[in-house]
Amino acid sequence: MAIAPLTITEIATCLEEWLEVEFTFYKVEAIAKSYANLDTDQQRLVLSWIQRIATTNIETAWRFANKILLVHDRLDMRLIEAWALNAVDAYDRSGLRAALKVIDDVDHFAILAHNKATGAVFSDISGILLTFVHGLAGRHLKIATGDACYTDSETLYLPAIIAEFDSIADNFFLAKSKIAMLWAQTKFGTFRCNFDHITQEFADPQHAIRCFNALESIRLESCIARELPGLYRDMQHLKHQLQQQRDPIWQQFIPTLTSPQAKVDDSLSLLPQAYTIHTIPCICYATELRLDAVRSNLNKRCAQEKILFRLKVRELFNEADKISGKTTPHELTTNDKSTPDIIAMELFLDGKPLAPPEDMQQLINSIILDFGMIPPEYLFPAGSGEYDAQPIGNYDKNPDAVWQGAYHEEGAFLYPEWDYRRQHYRKNWTVVREKTVPELADTFVASTIKQYAGLIKHLRRTFEAMRDGNKILKRQKHGDDIDIDALTEALADVKDGREMTEQLFTHNQRHERSIAVMFMVDMSGSTKGWINDAERQALVLLCEALEVLGDTYAIYGFSSMTRKRCEIFLIKSFTDSYSDTVKNRIAGIQPQEYTRMGFAIRHLTKLLLQVEAKRRILVTISDGKPDDYFDGYRGPYGLEDTKKALQESINSGIHPFCITIDREAKDYLPQLYGTANYVVLSEVKQLPLRVTDIYRRITGWR
Numbered sequence: 001m002a003i004a005p006l007t008i009t010e011i012a013t014c015l016e017e018w019l020e021v022e023f024t025f026y027k028v029e030a031i032a033k034s035y036a037n038l039d040t041d042q043q044r045l046v047l048s049w050i051q052r053i054a055t056t057n058i059e060t061a062w063r064f065a066n067k068i069l070l071v072h073d074r075l076d077m078r079l080i081e082a083w084a085l086n087a088v089d090a091y092d093r094s095g096l097r098a099a100l101k102v103i104d105d106v107d108h109f110a111i112l113a114h115n116k117a118t119g120a121v122f123s124d125i126s127g128i129l130l131t132f133v134h135g136l137a138g139r140h141l142k143i144a145t146g147d148a149c150y151t152d153s154e155t156l157y158l159p160a161i162i163a164e165f166d167s168i169a170d171n172f173f174l175a176k177s178k179i180a181m182l183w184a185q186t187k188f189g190t191f192r193c194n195f196d197h198i199t200q201e202f203a204d205p206q207h208a209i210r211c212f213n214a215l216e217s218i219r220l221e222s223c224i225a226r227e228l229p230g231l232y233r234d235m236q237h238l239k240h241q242l243q244q245q246r247d248p249i250w251q252q253f254i255p256t257l258t259s260p261q262a263k264v265d266d267s268l269s270l271l272p273q274a275y276t277i278h279t280i281p282c283i284c285y286a287t288e289l290r291l292d293a294v295r296s297n298l299n300k301r302c303a304q305e306k307i308l309f310r311l312k313v314r315e316l317f318n319e320a321d322k323i324s325g326k327t328t329p330h331e332l333t334t335n336d337k338s339t340p341d342i343i344a345m346e347l348f349l350d351g352k353p354l355a356p357p358e359d360m361q362q363l364i365n366s367i368i369l370d371f372g373m374i375p376p377e378y379l380f381p382a383g384s385g386e387y388d389a390q391p392i393g394n395y396d397k398n399p400d401a402v403w404q405g406a407y408h409e410e411g412a413f414l415y416p417e418w419d420y421r422r423q424h425y426r427k428n429w430t431v432v433r434e435k436t437v438p439e440l441a442d443t444f445v446a447s448t449i450k451q452y453a454g455l456i457k458h459l460r461r462t463f464e465a466m467r468d469g470n471k472i473l474k475r476q477k478h479g480d481d482i483d484i485d486a487l488t489e490a491l492a493d494v495k496d497g498r499e500m501t502e503q504l505f506t507h508n509q510r511h512e513r514s515i516a517v518m519f520m521v522d523m524s525g526s527t528k529g530w531i532n533d534a535e536r537q538a539l540v541l542l543c544e545a546l547e548v549l550g551d552t553y554a555i556y557g558f559s560s561m562t563r564k565r566c567e568i569f570l571i572k573s574f575t576d577s578y579s580d581t582v583k584n585r586i587a588g589i590q591p592q593e594y595t596r597m598g599f600a601i602r603h604l605t606k607l608l609l610q611v612e613a614k615r616r617i618l619v620t621i622s623d624g625k626p627d628d629y630f631d632g633y634r635g636p637y638g639l640e641d642t643k644k645a646l647q648e649s650i651n652s653g654i655h656p657f658c659i660t661i662d663r664e665a666k667d668y669l670p671q672l673y674g675t676a677n678y679v680v681l682s683e684v685k686q687l688p689l690r691v692t693d694i695y696r697r698i699t700g701w702r
Contacts, residue, residue, distance in 0.1 A: 005043055008036045014047060018054040019062055026062055034069050045077055049084045055421035056088045060099045067106050075106075079161065082121045085424055086145070086160050092426050119163030120171035123424075128172075129158075129179050138187040139366050143179070151182040152293035153191055154301070164284055170238060177235045177285035180228065184220040185287075189264045191298060192372050195291045197268065202275055211274040213289040214281055215253060215267040218246075222258040238284055246281040250274075263372075298370065305367055306378055312360045314381035316349060332379045345374065415602045417563065420640035430599040432566045437557065439584035448540045452688065459545040459692050479505030515699055516552040516574065516613035518604050521589070522622035523557035523569060528591040531623050531661065537688040538621065539571070539586050543578050545692050551699070552611060555582075558600035559592030562631045566599045567592070574611050596628040596638070601645035605654055617698060618649060620658045621691075625668055643672050657698045659691065 006014075012032035019026050035043055046068050054061035064084065075083065083106060091099035122145050130143050133156065146157030162175045185191065202208035225232040239245075253270050256262060317330045332354075335346040345368055347354040356364065367374055414428035449456060475486045483506045490500045519542070521535060539555060546553050554576075557569035571589065572582045601618070608616050626638030633641070646656050658669060658678040669678045679694055681687055 150288040219257040310382035418644035440588035444587040475503040514614035524595040534687040560596035598641035598645040
């Protein structure tokens with residue numbers, strides 16, 4: 001049975017509630033009358049988005065409610081959704097003015113609409129494209145929406161919608177081709193040039209930039225053809241569909257620029273000749289070249305990476321002195337085997353090949369992308385006190401000082417957050433910083449061990465008994481010892497004239513559990529007192545038991561004060577040993593602020609995924625439901641974001657579990673963790689006694 005459209009009165013009632021007309025004094029009668037003429041599906045679509053936008057900002061929703069009347073017949077559901085999401089994302093990023101600009105620029109979306117609405121929408125394809133980019137060689141790049149297709153050498157920007165073809169598949173391949181061209185600019189040295197030569201040596205700098213970009217496009221296409229031949233064929237197919245070919249006058253540059261030895265210098269040398277050509281080739285996957293955006297990032301990055309590299313060189317020299325036991329002069333040299341397509345830089349320390357640490361290798365790759373080499377001045381170690389840490393991009397900032405005065409996000413981790421009212425993520429919404437729990441060298445750990453000495457002794461025996469032991473494999477071709485039984489039989493075979501077997505050894509095979517466990521500890525203010533003591537005691541018992549078992553484990557705390565101040569507290573990393581430092585950090589755990597959980601799950605999931613293990617487990621130890629200070633996270637919003645973060649973690653292969661002492665937890669934990677992935681303790685005193693038994697359960701012991 002078909003559902004009848006809403007009446008004028010019903011629509012007006014909804015709008016009055018969502019737009020809070022009692023306070024805003026918006027007049028909704030005319031809009032309600034217009035919406036009454038829409039069919040049921042159109043009404044649902046339009047009204048649902050007004051309601052969702054209103055949860056973010058009422059004025060933006062009001063402007064949307066008026067504008068949608070002008071374009072609803074020209075935009076299908078996907079484009080209306082892209083338009084609305086672009087507006088609320090702009091509000092999140094830059095405030096009301098930016099959101100209203102997107103709403104007012106609806107004609108941009110209408111122009112892109114096709115009869116079949118086959119455009120590639122950024123929000124639909126960004127995840128796939130990001131995976132594609134991360135699979136390519138070169139610098140670790142990001143993808144974001146922008147007003148055009150360009151890069152600043154660190155982020156690749158695409159329009160919100162790409163709709164030049166009549167099929168979704170072709171528009172997706174077009175977006176992928178544009179991303180590949182932007183990646184190629186960073187990978188194959190487009191920015192290794194003197195920008196001033198382009199902008200100052202010609203009477204029309206903008207035309208010079210466009211000509212240089214056209215020359216580079218020819219060269220980069222050739223690079224992509226060698227590096228990604230399958231994608232190159234797709235790019236040519238797109239171009240042929242639109243019957244696009246370069247003007248014959250541009251064909252003269254092809255032999256030079258498509259040579260495997262071609263570099264950006266070749267494009268620069270041809271620029272005066274190309275500058276005299278007034279028509280620029282129109283190719284569908286062409287991108288813009290915004291030198292100002294590149295220059296700003298490039299200068300900052302090069303200055304930072306020079307400092308960081310020279311500091312790394314100093315570390316290498318100090319390590320060499322430590323190994324040799326004496327201080328001697330050292331020399332770092334390179335053997336550059338790089339080509340325009342391949343980075344192959346070898347380092348030599350005092351004439352001997354050097355395998356740099358992974359973080360230094362990433363730094364080398366980035367420097368070579370910018371210069372095509374490691375500049376000679378980079379190869380000298382930084383002197384003691386030569387650099388102030390302040391200009392270095394990833395220096396160790398005081399994680400408390402950044403919250404003082406005007407807030408800034410530099411150096412922080414940014415995570416999305418699920419807004420159930422919007423039914424979409426708020427991008428880069430939570431601002432997360434890592435801190436280390438201050439050490440407290442008191443008697444807490446020793447007292448806990450003494451108090452629970454009997455239990456700890458029992459736990460150790462239990463864990464030792466249940467620990468996977470070694471298995472002796474007999475009759476192996478290679479091994480640790482002689483298999484006496486096999487040797488006896490082999491000698492008997494030889495005596496009988498038969499061939500002697502080679503399987504004469506035993507091999508001691510150790511069964512690895514291959515488990516990594518992340519403990520996520522609630523450090524909110526509500527844990528003050530007995531709860532805090534119980535959490536700390538439970539962690540001591542866990543560590544004492546786990547040291548016997550040998551599982552890989554880490555412990556982090558979390559707390560928050562609104563989305564702008566989300567903090568992760570390091571207690572024990574996966575690589576830390578259970579040392580006095582870790583024990584003092586456990587003793588130093590103190591209650592902080594509130595319990596925003598989504599960001600903590602996302603951040604610790606990321607850390608957990610960096611550990612090699614067949615089974616990864618995230619265990620939350622908490623005393624209550626998700627909550628935060630006066631910013632709407634309390635209630636359904638926080639529960640839905642936490643649920644979404646847990647789903648993301650599960651989808652990445654992690655098994656979440658929750659231990660709580662909240663007596664109301666059974667009302668909400670099943671919808672977060674499922675019916676079997678949590679346990680509720682009736683008293684806080686049970687936590688130290690039960691947590692190790694619970695650990696055995698969640699790691700699959702029987």
